[in-house]
Amino acid sequence: MINKIKYFFIGPPLPNEEMSGRQLNKIRALAAFSPDALSSLAYANQEIYLGLVVAGAAGLALSLPIAGAITLLLSIVALSYAQTIRAYPSGGGSYVVARENLGLRAGMVAAAALLVDYILTAAVSLTAGVAEIISAFPQLAPYRVALALGILVLVTLLNLRGLQESGTAMSLPVYLFLFAFFAMLLAGAVKLLSGAPVSAAAAVIPLATQPLTLVLVLHAFSAGCTALTGIEAISNGVPVFKAPQVRNAQKTLAAMALLMGLLFLGSIALTQVLHVSAGPNETILSALGRAVLGTGWLYYLVQFSTLGILAVAANTSFAGFPRIAAILSADGFLPRQLANLGDRLVYKNGIVLLALMSGLLIVVFGGNSHALVPLFAVGAFSAFTLSQAGMVRHWLRTREPGWQLKAAINGLGASVTGLTLVVIGVSKFAEGAWISILVVGLLLALFSYIHSHYQDVAAQLSLRGLPPSLRPAPRPRVIIPVSSVHRGMIDAVNFARSISDQVTALYIHADALVTDEEGVRKRWQAWFPDVRLEIRPSPYRSLVEPLIRFLDEEDQRCNDGTQAVLVLPELIPAHPWQEVLHNQSAESIKRALLYQRRKHGFQRVIIDVPYHLREPVHPRPTHDYKKHA
């Protein structure tokens, strides 16, 4: 049944041959790589507004200059990445570029920053998307967290199914958003030029509660820099472009940067000129939409298409995070399972891990994107800076024709993103940037721990230097733990006797209330008269402790250096989900023995003899059975 459910949601398994991807033309590529970057303007707008509104009208008057500075930064970063595309046509993610040019350690830092960044992209995009919906339907405000988690679950399922990042379904929200947003900007421009009055609610100018200081301006600037997140996506994906790949990728990047700049500057300018301000539970984008469009269908289209592109942006994390995690895992820096391709040719463990981490962030931060943003920009700008710095080293190393100009451009990129990183790190430190910095540090420690663990395991498993001979092992002694005398015991005893002539059964009397030692002994002797039965008490109700003690005693008694083997009769219900109806004592005995025997330095073989329960038998006989299972 679980398989059926899985099949329904996830689909049938795919063979290895399906791995090769399709090539994308520029229109499709733009839709595939731009959602993260384009959707950033939703929260960047909101953050600039929230950063400045505390200083009242004087503060809000600085929106446009700040947006201008950010757009300048955007164009420098875009130019820098255009060069990365040329230099790394096989895909130049920050990790690859930093590792190749700045060394392993810088690569690790970039990788850790990227992992954090992907998790935060998912959390911030989803919560910002929900904020747009709540702006349109304020009565949903109490369900903020649940809504964000609901969309997260949906995106996760789609990705486990093996959603194509580049699929047509993904293009629709992107172009819908572009259409709706440009329509809104156009309507605003018309309204402005025709001198039509702006709706009353939007014209209230909020009172200043803080003075307009440089700190406050820098604060708003760093928060607004989240507009740049996602701009690096195209440089990772050059190989999926149609030929000429580099040319097409660069053109797409230019188009994307132009769109980002237009939408961002346009919306900020309209907001400032129309003196739009937002109420509680409303985003500034929604307030702008209402001011320009009223509460008609176009307003709702803007809100829903913004949610749509933000959800697609969260989805890009689901492509990026598992991929980088799989690379790190294959290099031995993360658990090996993260490199396993699942039935659907996706890194399902990475997808699940990302979903869990961003779900946790959504819950802890109450579904509030404003609380999450301070954590966000640090990771993104660390990756930018390392990647650009790596490019400078690349040009210095290769000395291609024109390397001086290229190095200068990337150098400029590295400097301005590095400077921005410092501004963000300082101005947002107390608000949450410290969390990201701490997590990056912990990840670096984790990478190093895991790497040395794998190296150590490899050394221990090496056969090198061992004499190529096998000692024959003696025939084993067998111990069978008995929970009660039932039908499943017959197979266990039969198997035990097929491999050994020293079989002992052990009944542990663990129940505090029921005492039926004599009954168990009698029934045992009736069915298995030639197998010795031992009975031991368990004052602490544990099955495991007395079992281990008994095994030790037996091994010492025999004193021939051998260890008894355990035969576990295990009841297997007809369906896996019925397992919750049975005490998993076999399971807990296995786990305990596998780990607790370590101190003696040798291993205990454990033999499972399953007894399969069938589907219900009808009519059901009533019976006083109570204690197995």
Place this chain on the structure above:
Amino acid sequence: MINKIKYFFIGPPLPNEEMSGRQLNKIRALAAFSPDALSSLAYANQEIYLGLVVAGAAGLALSLPIAGAITLLLSIVALSYAQTIRAYPSGGGSYVVARENLGLRAGMVAAAALLVDYILTAAVSLTAGVAEIISAFPQLAPYRVALALGILVLVTLLNLRGLQESGTAMSLPVYLFLFAFFAMLLAGAVKLLSGAPVSAAAAVIPLATQPLTLVLVLHAFSAGCTALTGIEAISNGVPVFKAPQVRNAQKTLAAMALLMGLLFLGSIALTQVLHVSAGPNETILSALGRAVLGTGWLYYLVQFSTLGILAVAANTSFAGFPRIAAILSADGFLPRQLANLGDRLVYKNGIVLLALMSGLLIVVFGGNSHALVPLFAVGAFSAFTLSQAGMVRHWLRTREPGWQLKAAINGLGASVTGLTLVVIGVSKFAEGAWISILVVGLLLALFSYIHSHYQDVAAQLSLRGLPPSLRPAPRPRVIIPVSSVHRGMIDAVNFARSISDQVTALYIHADALVTDEEGVRKRWQAWFPDVRLEIRPSPYRSLVEPLIRFLDEEDQRCNDGTQAVLVLPELIPAHPWQEVLHNQSAESIKRALLYQRRKHGFQRVIIDVPYHLREPVHPRPTHDYKKHA
């Protein structure tokens, strides 16, 4: 290490003898049994206010009459339960009383209602407690869900440790709350009588947004009935009272009901007379506190002690839910694990289940107690009604002296709670009561499914009618799946040869990228020249499918009706938490074989041969090992 962490948080295991409890005097018993009942007034007040404020001043003027009606209901229910205490001195929970007097089916309904009720008590108490803190510190509002979950985790850990419900630590918040709350009422009364002006903020009378209809009044009444939840607690716990038990329990119940009535009526009266109203993110209790006490230390004491008693109330669910779940489990209506006493003599599975369910409710409903309350009262009043109706049957059956009066009192109790249940069910149906009704229905179906499953298993495991003889099993054939040729293989091959002379190794070529079939074959022949190695491809990357196919082929080839046994070499890391660093292929093979073999109707024995990895060896040799583990 996991054991150490567990030991730190949960403490050392306790022997069976510690089970017997202590007897409580009235003061301690009041502290043990009243928190749920007393703390109910926090959300009941809030619900009455929210129910009436939409009708403005005219609505709020009805607060006191509604509170009066609820207090009358309270006294009837208290009188009814005083009789339950006399009739069931060994503890008369709703499940026991309903099952004994109204039959199994009614008992099941009462049990399902109680389970739902306990989960909601925990969720509502915690979210209401957090609402009080947010009233005092509005800047915490975005962290509503996280705060409630944090306290939930704390309460869960304390209960896993085996916190005594009746401990001194539990009395402190209760008496602190009583002190702070009475001080506030007193201050309010003084202020009122001295004619001192009430603070300006509290004197704003909100505008009506809805007409004052009968439906609205009934709505407010049913929401306010949540004040009664928890009143039944003492009737469950008569055995822990000091002698004379019945007398003392009845006196404590009377004291508790009196306190509930006083606090509830007193706070509602003050709120109404002082025209207190609450702002956004503020509870009406907090608004009352501010109006009467200003924002001084006594105000904060009221808020924190209200959180305190609400947390203790949530804690009573952690005593009640696992106990009723264990009773149902022992009777075969819930999974058997719920009746397992853990190391600390608590039903840990029940505790964890309760924590998960109430955590889920807190997340889904955004930490908003107002959204949860409509689900709440249905369960509580179903249990009340069934329990009182059961008592009526009890008196009709026993016909003790004075049974007519007793039956009349319980009959009155049953009628008024039943009537209230109908009012609640109807007026709150669309807002969430339907969820509770649905869940109770699903629980009843679950009880019945589980019960028949256990009966069916008992029948299948019975040895009755089997011939008392054992066929001797032939010596097994063995298959060893090989992931690579490493040191752990030596033990596995040795063990396999000690029990069988037909050993075959199987290498499944599952990796899409790496191809080293020849290398594996060469190394295998170097180390185990006399063990046959078979190699099979796996186009879908699964280890399990080709393995099962191979096993089938081999069994058919031998054609002697026997099944090959599987020997699994399993790497065991030095610490359990290192498991996440290794692909659990052994684990997934085991699970798949246990379940997928069913169709053939016979079982496959699985033998684990562990190979224990040690703590790191220094200095670490570098090595190109990549693929095991």
